[in-house]
Amino acid sequence: xxxxxxxxxxxxxxxxxxxxxxxxxxxxxxxxxxxxxxxxxxxxxxxxxxxxxxxxxxxxxxxxxxxxxxxxxxxxxxxxxxxxxxxxxxxxxxxxxxxxxxxxxxxxxxxxxxxxxxxxxxxxxxxxxxxxxxxxxxxxxxxxxxxxxxxxxxxxxxxxxxxxxxxxxxxxxxxxxxxxxxxxxxxxxxxxxxxxxxxxxxxxxxxxxxxxxxxxxxxxxxxxxxxxxxxxxxxxxxxxxxxxxxxxxxxxxxxxxxxxxxxxxxxxxxxxxxxxxxxxxxxxxxxxxxxxxxxxxxxxxxxxxxxxxxxxxxxxxxxxxxxxxxxxxxxxxxxxxxxxxxxxxxxxxxxxxxxxxxxxxxxxxxxxxxxxxxxxxxxxxxxxxxxxxxxxxxxxxxxxxxxxxxxxxxxxxxxxxxxxxxxxxxx
Numbered sequence: 209x210x211x212x213x214x215x216x217x218x219x220x221x222x223x224x225x226x227x228x229x230x231x232x233x234x235x236x237x238x239x240x241x242x243x244x245x246x247x248x249x250x251x252x253x254x255x256x257x258x259x260x261x262x263x264x265x266x267x268x269x270x271x272x273x274x275x276x277x278x279x280x281x282x283x284x285x286x287x288x289x290x291x292x293x294x295x296x297x298x299x300x301x302x303x304x305x306x307x308x309x310x311x312x313x314x315x316x317x318x319x320x321x322x323x324x325x326x327x328x329x330x331x332x333x334x335x336x337x338x339x340x341x342x343x344x345x346x347x348x349x350x351x352x353x354x355x356x357x358x359x360x361x362x363x364x365x366x367x368x369x370x371x372x373x374x375x376x377x378x379x380x381x382x383x384x385x386x387x388x389x390x391x392x393x394x395x396x397x398x399x400x401x402x403x404x405x406x407x408x409x410x411x412x413x414x415x416x417x418x419x420x421x422x423x424x425x426x427x428x429x430x431x432x433x434x435x436x437x438x439x440x441x442x443x444x445x446x447x448x449x450x451x452x453x454x455x456x457x458x459x460x461x462x463x464x465x466x467x468x469x470x471x472x473x474x475x476x477x478x479x480x481x482x483x484x485x486x487x488x489x490x491x492x493x494x495x496x497x498x499x500x501x502x503x504x505x506x507x508x509x510x511x512x513x514x515x516x517x518x519x520x521x522x523x524x525x526x527x528x529x530x531x532x533x534x535x536x537x538x539x540x541x542x543x544x545x546x547x548x549x550x551x552x553x554x555x556x557x558x559x560x561x562x563x564x565x566x567x568x569x570x571x572x573x574x575x576x577x578x579x580x581x582x583x584x585x586x587x588x589x590x591x592x593x594x595x596x597x598x599x600x601x602x603x604x605x606x607x608x609x610x611x612x613x614x615x616x617x618x619x620x621x622x623x624x625x626x627x628x629x630x631x632x633x634x635x
Contacts, residue, residue, distance in 0.1 A: 220415035232358035239362030247370035248379040264597030268590040273325030275586030281330020282579020289403040290338040300327030302390030309383030337575035353500025353560035360493035364486040371482030438633040447626035454620030456585035458613030460592040474541035491553035500560030525621035527554030533614035536607040571634035
């Protein structure tokens with residue numbers, strides 16, 4: 209036991225920043241693999257003779273499986289620990305990224321993408337829970353923002369890089385190349401990460417005190433029981449679920465149909481559509497850090513966690529609604545992409561705030577509650593992928609989808625005003 213005087217005079221180590229680096233990298237890899245299919249969609253559709261609706265089902269079946277397995281995977285991370293669960297998740301999705309490139313028919317592609325979604329389910333709830341264990345409360349929104357910046361950079365890099373690779377080596381080999389990256393991350397993560405900061409040799413007593421604050425050490429995982437009744441009876445948890453459904457409806461357009469939209473309706477080439485498609489997600493990368501940092505700053509300045517989270521969340525959704533709405537009215541590809549960059553950037557101001565909030569509400573069950581919230585995004589992604597294809601077929605363009613997304617984000621802004629991060633379901 210280290211004396212309190214020694215803790216006060218000791219300079220805290222910064223091992224938690226390495227946890228953040230690993231979270232950033234795996235988040236980047238996640239979206240690199242996930243967004244690759246949007247850039248490959250035109251080539252895949254031609255090679256496998258897929259209609260727009262069939263491609264919509266390919267996008268949505270991933271989301272369906274992700275939704276089905278999200279809560280069990282989040283609970284598993286809380287119960288077993290983040291180290292083993294994240295290693296299994298990243299290995300699994302890397303395998304199915306490679307297998308996507310080997311699909312030779314529509315049924316095989318559907319099955320592969322369904323299994324892909326199940327393998328990746330629980331990734332972000334488990335990551336967010338790991339950050340909650342390694343970062344103090346007043347740094348968690350910022351830490352989640354950095355993690356989600358990795359996702360947005362991965363999403364921004366994927367379309368132009370995938371477009372170049374597809375043009376040179378084909379879409380099948382591109383999936384194989386992207387799928388191999390995750391295995392290297394798994395090796396480093398397994399060797400370095402520990403579920404409990406106290407068990408890591410790089411964490412000194414001063415850093416451990418900073419991470420935990422006045423909180424007692426978490427009880428053993430052997431005694432963990434998720435408070436299911438409190439989770440499913442919490443108004444804040446259900447408001448988070450509804451808000452996140454709204455959040456994913458418009459965002460999923462960026463990772464599924466945006467390159468196709470730019471090629472079909474604005475006449476861009478594959479290479480140029482890849483560059484343009486990266487702009488919304490690049491703006492989101494900046495916004496993730498800004499939103500998380502701003503929310504934590506408001507918490508420190510005002511001491512009011514509830515309204516510091518609500519203000520960023522609701523404000524971001526209102527601006528996102530405006531971006532989608534105006535994008536449906538313009539005819540220039542550059543104007544459309546810039547407005548969609550506004551929409552995604554505004555959406556991503558709220559993203560780290562949502563994840564910091566749901567882990568605050570969940571406490572020791574933060575992985576389970578965040579999995580429940582994230583399940584809503586998977587259900588929404590499934591609806592979004594198919595409805596975008598249906599609306600484009602019904603009205604002859606994707607403008608109806610953009611207008612619908614604008615309305616959905618306004619509903620999400622209202623739901624933010626029902627969310628209270630101080631209403632915890634578990635200690």
